[in-house]
Amino acid sequence: MVFSWRGGPGSRRLLLSLLLLAVWKVGSGQVHYSVSEEAKHGTFVGRIAQDLGLELAELVPRLFRVASKGRGDLLEVNLQNGILFVNSRIDREELCGRSPECSFHLEVIVDRPLQVFHVEVEVKDVNDNPPVFSVSEQKLSIPESRLLDSRFPLEGASDADVGENAMLTYRLSPNEFFVLDVINKKDKGKFPVLVLRKLLDREENPQLQLLLTATDGGKPELMGSVSLLILVLDANDNAPIFDRSLYEVKMYENSANQTLVIWLNASDADEGLNKEMMYSFSSLVSPSIRRKFLMNERTGEIRVNDAIDFEDSNTYEIHVDVTDKGIPPMVGHCTVLVEILDENDNSPEVAVTSLTLPVREDAQVGTVIALISVSDRDSGTNGQVTCSLTPHVPFKLVSTFKNYYSLLLDSALDRESVANYEVEVIARDGGSPSLSATASVSVEVADVNDNAPAFAQPEYMVFVKENNPPGCHIFTVSARDADAQENARVSYSLVERRVGERALSSYVSVHAESGKVYALQPLDHEELEPLQFQVSARDAGVPPLGSNVTLQVFVLDENDNAPALLPPGAGGGGGAVSELVARSVGAGHVVAKVRAVDADSGYNAWLSYELLPAAGGVRSPFRVGLYTGEISTTRALDEADLPRQRLLVLVKDHGEPALTATATVLLSLVESGQVPKASSRASKGTTDPEVTLVDVNVYLIVAICAVSSLLVLTLLLYTALRCSAPPTEGACVPGKPRLVCSSAMESWSYSQQRRQKVCSGEGPPKTDLMAFSPSLPPCSVLDAKVEEQSIGGDQSRKERITEENYDDFRTRKTLQ
Structure with missing residues (x-):
């Protein structure tokens, strides 16, 4: 606020007195100032110290300060002269928006004693904001059919200023079709409206470009403008037209669904929605035609939707309408005549009238398996049917009467090779192209007991520890029968014989169903010779078939005799x-x-x-x-x-x-x-000790050389046999001859001339070497390999002469 006075000194003192009377000095008074927005830094606002009745010398001692919530940086006080001035840019629109009145409050505080003064600062508006439209271009779509004096409201401009600075006036660029009318709404400003003064014609002027200008009432006045794009819309004054009123189409029957029948094409001289068309069947079209054909209402495509059969109908007459989307809509019409062409569309039919199943595998050649009949709905060449079978089957077809055939056995059957045949009967007519049909006949081959049970190998070697518990399982024999059902159900039994003065069945037994062999009593290595017997396997066929397998049971020694x-x-x-x-x-x-x-x-x-x-x-x-x-x-x-x-x-x-x-x-x-x-x-x-020692050393050297040679030979033979002979679970694999020496009475216990792999009933096989007892001469062949079978769940530990300690053992034997 700037005061201007031209009177003398007395008048000035009078005015100062009046101002002082307007100020409340007890801390409850209020001072008003005004300042224009956008004022420059340092602009004088008022002598605040003088207006509040404060001495300039008191400002600093009494800690004069100005406080304002969020507005303290806009104005500042010079403590030397007590003048309030503009400190930073003041934007009225930022402070108060479009409010007609805009002011902010300051609190002036001094101490000693504490006093608080209230200062109200009013911000005056200046015309610093031009009118602004929300968009740079406004689009209006006006149909060419609109009547004169039709009104089209426009979006007005806005001005951030207030008062006269925000009072807007509008003007329209010159044109022959529209004039501008301004609506003045109370407290809401002015709104421009276009008024049609001349009828529009889309064919002559499809669009118009106008300019709308807004001017505010400020000094100086500011302006803003927006471009008006008038799009003239078409009126629906043309009906769709087909290029022909009648279309003739030929197609074969049995065309697949979605096969294109015809693609109709209509045209419309209008634009926009008036030009867009929809195709549809006329109300004259029957429901049966609607089921067989499908109309795409957008593209005009007519496609097959159901089976088309020449025998049902050879022609179809379809009436089609095309309608545009104008208001009111307009319609065009045409007729589509569809002629159906005949073709060989009926496949032969095959029926199996009777079956003789299952067929025994020993059936005689020429046995009738089934009777088959064929038919075809077509006539003439299209109805003449010939039949054939899939290749590589032991059957053949023989014609017995027109369209009747017999399926005969053509060669011997073997159920074990093929247990079931899927025979396909193929019937083909004489049409062009030829059509065919197939029928599957499943021929099951019944089993005949023509296969005896077979063991994996003719002989097994079994090793059992002596002093075994009675009834322990020592081995399992297993035979396979290639037949089926009862003919493949195998039972096992011992082939009885005498072992010394006792029957074989007093030593061992075999379970009839599982083939497990059990030792019925403890076996004694020192008394019992190697036990050889046969187990018989027989099936349940009629007549039954069987085979035998030989088992050689060797009793392994245990330490059950004291020296x-x-x-x-x-x-x-x-x-x-x-x-x-x-x-x-x-x-x-x-x-x-x-x-x-x-x-x-x-x-x-x-x-x-x-x-x-x-x-x-x-x-x-x-x-x-x-x-x-x-x-x-x-x-x-x-x-x-x-x-x-x-x-x-x-x-x-x-x-x-x-x-x-x-x-x-x-x-x-x-x-x-x-x-x-x-x-x-x-x-x-x-003998003299020194001579004896020399002899012993000689024997020791000879023994070490012999043992080393035998060990190398044993390892080579063992490796070769392990690589060449695949292991067989539960069976023994033959190998090269081995000689096993074992006797405490300086005689051979037995000599087995084959290498065997013995698998224990449970757990992995174990390997050791059987060696001669003391006081025996070295064996010429001493590399028999034994895999010890564990009996039941109790495995007794047995010290073995293995390949690692064999040299030491031979040395000690030589010294002995």
Whole structure:
């Protein structure tokens, strides 16, 4: 607010007094200022300190400050002169929008004492906003049929200013068709309206381009404009027209659905909706034609919608209407005459009148299987039918009468090769193109018992641990019968024979249905020879057919016999061994020998000897050979040694668990002259220790070489057989000959001249080598491979001579 006064000093003092009276100085007064929007920075607003009655010197000490909610940066006070000035741009439209009155409130605060003054600042509007249309172009679609004085409202402009600055006037660019009328609505401004003064003609002027200008009442006045695009719409004054009134179409019967019959095309001279057309059947068209043909109302396509049969009707007359979308709509008409052409459209029909099923596989050639009849609805050549069968079937067709055939067996049947035939009878007429029909006849071949049960191999080798529990399962035989049903139901039985003085059935039995072979009693490796018998498999056919398989049962040794002591000389019961020993003998002199045998075989019969410690911890001057049983001196005897020495020798086999026996050796130490001559002779017969050691080393080298050669040969043969012979579950695979040595009595237990794979009833197969017992010469062939079968759920541990410890075993045997 700027004050302007030209009076003298007295008048000025009077005016100042009047202003001071208008101000409330107790903190409750209010001062009003006004400022124009868009005023520049620093524009004077008022002397706020003076108007509030404050001294300039008080402004800083009393902490003079101006506060306003969100408006504090628009105005600022110079504390040196107390003038309120514009600090930043003031936009009235931003502050108050289109409100007629616009002001904001300031609070002036001073301290010591605290006072609050209220200042109201009014913002004056300036014409800084031109009229604005919401779009740059307004489109109006006016039909050419509109009457004179028709009115078309337009969207007016808006002005962000208020008062006179927002009072708008409109004018229209010159034209011969429209004038502008302005509607003045109370409190809502002016709205422009186009008024039609001359009828429109789309063919002459399809569109008009006009300009609408709005001007506000500000000083200076501002303007805005919008382009008016008048689109002249067509009137429906032309009916659709077909190029012909009658269309003739020829088509074959049995055309597929959606086959195009005709594509109609009509034209309309109008535009827009008046030009858009819809095709439809006339009300004169019967429902049957509507079912057989389909009209696309948008494109004018007539397509087949149902079966077209020449025998039903050979012509169809279809009346079609085409209607445009004008208001009111206009209609055009035409007729479509469809002529149906005949073709060979009836396929032959095949019927199976009777069947003789199933057919036994031993039926005679020429047996009648079925009677077949054929027919065709067509006549003449199209109705003449010939029949044939699918190739590669043992049947043939024989014509018995016109259109009647018999299906005969043409060759022998084998159900095991083909159990069912799907025979197709193909009937073909003489039309052009020829039509055909097929009928399937399923011929089932009945089984005849012409196949005996067959085992996978003629012979199996079974290994069973001795002392097995009675009734344990040792093997399962299985035979397959290629027949079906009862003819394939196999039962198993033993082929009875005598085993020594007892019947075979007292040792083993076989389950009739499962083929499981059971050991009825514990088997003894030391007593029972390899048990060979046959199992018979028979089917349930009439007459029944059967076959046999051979089983060889070998009883594997277990450590069930303890070592037995033999006295020197003839075999007899065990007991104490007494010997006289001269005190003059040196170290290494053999003074006695403990002999023992074991009724078991293999590892279970491999014996070792050890000297038990003497009572009282006295160290004995004697030792015993680990595998020879020879008792020799460890040092030269002297007078300090007791004259009577009592030695306890523990004999132990290598079974699991190991079994033992104890031998007592009584040695009497005497002078050299007191040793009997027989003993002397026996002593003389004893080889010198150094010579014996040389012989042992020679034998050891020879044994190691022999064992190494046999081991390499065994590994090569084993690898070759494993690669060439595929494993068969539950069966044994023949291989190269193997010789198995096993006896505690220095004789061959058995010699099996085939390699077998024995599968246990449960669990993976196990592998070991059967070796000769002590005191036997090395076998010439010692690489038989045995796969031990587990019996029931209890698998006893058995120490085996494997390929890894075989060299050590042969070395120890040679030393023994």
